[in-house]
Amino acid sequence: MRTTRLKTLIPAALLAVVGGLLAPASSAQADPNTGQIAAPQGPMYTNGTPSLRARAAAAPGAPSISITRNGFTAESVEKHSPLIRLPQKEVVGNVYYKLKQSMTLDTKSLDFWETLTVEVTRTDGLGTGATLSVTPSCGGTCTARSSLPKSMSMTPGAVLTGRIDYTDAVSRGAHDDSAKYVLEVSRPGFTAASTRWESPAFRCDDQVKGMRAGCVIPEAAPTLTTMKQLPGIAQNIRNIQNAPGGLGIGKPGSGHPLTRTTSTVVERANRNTACPARVKKAAPSGMSCDEYPFAKTMEGAANAQKPNWGFAYVPVSEQNSQGGYLRAFFMQERILDGDSFYVEV
Amino acid sequence: MSKATVRLEVSAHQYWIAGDVPEFGGWDYSGFNGLIASLDAGRIAHPGQFAVVMTGTDTGGVTVTLDVRNQPPEQVDTDAWDDVVEISLDCPGEYLAVTSDCEADEELPDFTDAQPGPFRIRVHARGRDAGEEASLNDIDGDAEPVEEHLVIAWPAPVAPETIHKATDRFGAGIRAR
DSSP, rough: OEEEEGGGTTTTSSSSSOOTTOOGGGGOOOOOOTTTTEEEOSSSSSSSSHHHHHHHHHHHTTTTEEEEEEEEEEEEEOOOEEEEEEEEEEEEEEEEEEEEEEEEOOOOSSEEEEEEEEEEEEEETTTTTTTEEEEEOTTTEEEEESSSSSSOOOOTTTTTEEEEEEEOOOOOSSEEEOOOEEEEEEOSSBBEEEEEOOOOOOEEOOOOOOOOOOEEETTTTTOGGGGGSSSHHHHHHHHHTTTTOOOOOOOSSSOEEEBOOOOOHHHHHHHHHSSSSSHHHTTTEEEEEEEEEEETTTTSGGGGOTTEEEEEEEHHHHHHHHHHHHHHHHHTTTTTTOOOEEOOO | OOEEEEEEEEEEEEEEOOOSSSSOOOOOOOOOOOEEEEEEEEOOSSSSEEEEESOSSEEEEEEEEEEOOSSSSSSOTTTTEEEEEEEEEESSSSSOEEEOOOOGGGGGGOGGTTTTTEEEEEEEEEOHHHHHHHSSSOTTTTTTOSSSSEEEEEEOOOOOOEEEEEEOHHHHHHOOO
């Protein structure tokens, strides 16, 4: 499983924070530039502090978001948007709702999609009968096409749900973006309160030579599992990941992922440090010097301290297969220069 | 016809001729000719979905020429090379490319001229033994490559592999495994 809780992956700043979670509705403020009023919401899927976030994530019915390389699913706790009467900024009613989202990316396509659902849990005052709308967007080379109903009259039990299709037109490069959403509750004669939030950051790229373009959530570090099939190499990795006093470098759950580098300068430096000439020349027949962390990572021997790197003599055939496994993994997961990943053996 | 020569930075003794979204599977080189492994779901196959070309050089520069044609070459040049092997590739998609995950990749032509395949791929290699020996020393990023490959690709029906020449020690070592 590559599912990871939000708290370890997404900086809080990525999620629009509009007021405090517990702020009273009457604290809603009109934006002096636009006249728009921001709803007194916490971030959509998290509470304010890491400890609160962790607690919320662990509690049943708590807001949750799980992120993989290929998408995310999220469910909010009950949120509310007030309906405001100006100029006194009087709250004349509220709409309470829960939000569910599920986005699916494709490593082999620039088209991706999500389902978004707003379930109205209760309404009060003039919130009953107000209308609610959600407008998604994305930027740059990305475009969003929403099949959500344009708006919906609010009564308890009402559900606004639909599909949003995204297309990125990136070519010969990479485009980092996120989906942005605006939820508005409105009623003729009153001022709409808007709630804004963003999806986890995704990236579409056309940089994997020999493969068509595709999209991933780069913060979700995938795990390489195929090294298990190479006994000598797997043992070397195990020795370093489990070294007493070490970081557990690259081990899932260690918090110390490997970082891919495409720099041949770094690769050579790593290789020359881990497997210098005297070590390579001392290899038994049919064996070659293997290093961990891999030479194609920033955590390789040239940038590491013992016991967080090491070498072993492994059968030459294992090393040749390793090259294939590693490159296949980089291609399939669209791991570009600077992306993190873990190694499970 | 399109042709280019680059210094390709290889690692783990290999570069790839990969089509779009190959089925990688496991990695079983049983029956490998020692130069170009034509693979389908990780096993030697004719045709393959993608190919791994083995270099004597472990990590470093190899001079690689890619020559994509729309007609087969008139003759086989075995005199100037140590090993010459020809295989068929039938790659999914339309993005077949020679790649070693380095910037020089971009300077090599794609296979547009020979679309849509299947392709016949003839790989010529010389200096693999010298590349392997040089790899026992510390890697010198400024050193001139001692190993050279010529890859000729053209559209052709699928056919069995043809080993035109197999004389270097590096390839013999692979075949003996």
